Amino acid sequence: MMHRFYALSTSFAQRWGGPVRKLPLDAGGSCPNRDGTLGHGGCVYCNPAGSGTGLAGRGLSLAAQWELWRNRLPARWRGARLMAYLQSYSVTHRSPESLAALIEEAARLPGVSSLSCGTRPDCLGEEHLALIAAAPFAETWLELGLQSASDETLTRLNRGHDAATFADAVRHAAAAGLPVCAHLMAGLPGEGIDDFLETIEYVNALPVAAVKFHNTFVARGATLETWHAAGTFAPMDRDVYVDAVCQGLARLRSNVVVQRLCADPAPGELVSPAWAADKASLLRDIRARLEAHDLWQGAAADAPAGPPAWFSPDNPPPEKKP
Numbered sequence: 001m002m003h004r005f006y007a008l009s010t011s012f013a014q015r016w017g018g019p020v021r022k023l024p025l026d027a028g029g030s031c032p033n034r035d036g037t038l039g040h041g042g043c044v045y046c047n048p049a050g051s052g053t054g055l056a057g058r059g060l061s062l063a064a065q066w067e068l069w070r071n072r073l074p075a076r077w078r079g080a081r082l083m084a085y086l087q088s089y090s091v092t093h094r095s096p097e098s099l100a101a102l103i104e105e106a107a108r109l110p111g112v113s114s115l116s117c118g119t120r121p122d123c124l125g126e127e128h129l130a131l132i133a134a135a136p137f138a139e140t141w142l143e144l145g146l147q148s149a150s151d152e153t154l155t156r157l158n159r160g161h162d163a164a165t166f167a168d169a170v171r172h173a174a175a176a177g178l179p180v181c182a183h184l185m186a187g188l189p190g191e192g193i194d195d196f197l198e199t200i201e202y203v204n205a206l207p208v209a210a211v212k213f214h215n216t217f218v219a220r221g222a223t224l225e226t227w228h229a230a231g232t233f234a235p236m237d238r239d240v241y242v243d244a245v246c247q248g249l250a251r252l253r254s255n256v257v258v259q260r261l262c263a264d265p266a267p268g269e270l271v272s273p274a275w276a277a278d279k280a281s282l283l284r285d286i287r288a289r290l291e292a293h294d295l296w297q298g299a300a301a302d303a304p305a306g307p308p309a310w311f312s313p314d315n316p317p318p319e320k321k322p
């Protein structure tokens, strides 16, 4: 089957000669949008654990979490390189000293080869960026939430920052030599497919190296749960989401690595829609629709003539990142 987008597994295989597994680590901490620095309550879609596993709150150190996830790796991944993904709340919402200690702790994890830090674009001072850029790993990524390029939507989401803040953070990170993965959401309150596509156009113009697409789902404990119960928010229909992802891929620059095509709710987290629980069938349907409509990443952007060679793991990666 033709490779129709630049998958993360392909990018890893090209750069490292084999698979890399990301293991999620909950470093505790908080988020300025929850602890009162910017506001309380958080983004409307965010669960109270701040997208983390909650394991830090249960007293598990990074090393204990690492062992837990390593031991759960299926046999086929036992030889894979391992990336530590610091993902709870906003990892850089801490002092430079605390961030340096956290990076040192992550670097001591047995068998770790790379690092990814998830945070907000307004939590990145020059010192934070320099520390992450100098982290002692084979590669270090920064994951930044944008969700929507519409400031009106960002206000509705209670994000606490605008799109320009995201753009500035991406440019600063890229200038520091850090590849950035942008988190984008389809089906946000008040948005349709066109808004999602506009967000992709916005990201195309920035030095973003990867994206994660998420379907907006109602998480237990999130503000969106109240809106959903009151009938003021309804998640996107499944077939509309599949269409949004396929159109979104067609609009996306062909050298952007696609790290994710849908959300992956934690056990017990999902309130609605029920279809969001079946990630495997959703991914199958997205791939089938790309085939059926002869679409590929970049078809409506920079690769109208066909899927570029680097979508296949057997070929070298694109010469130059944005």
Ligand code: SF4
Binding pocket: 031, 032, 033, 034, 041, 042, 043, 046, 047, 050, 051, 088, 089, 090, 120, 145, 159
């Ligand atoms: S989504 Fe991220 S930025 Fe928003 S409240 Fe949750 S942890 Fe904070």
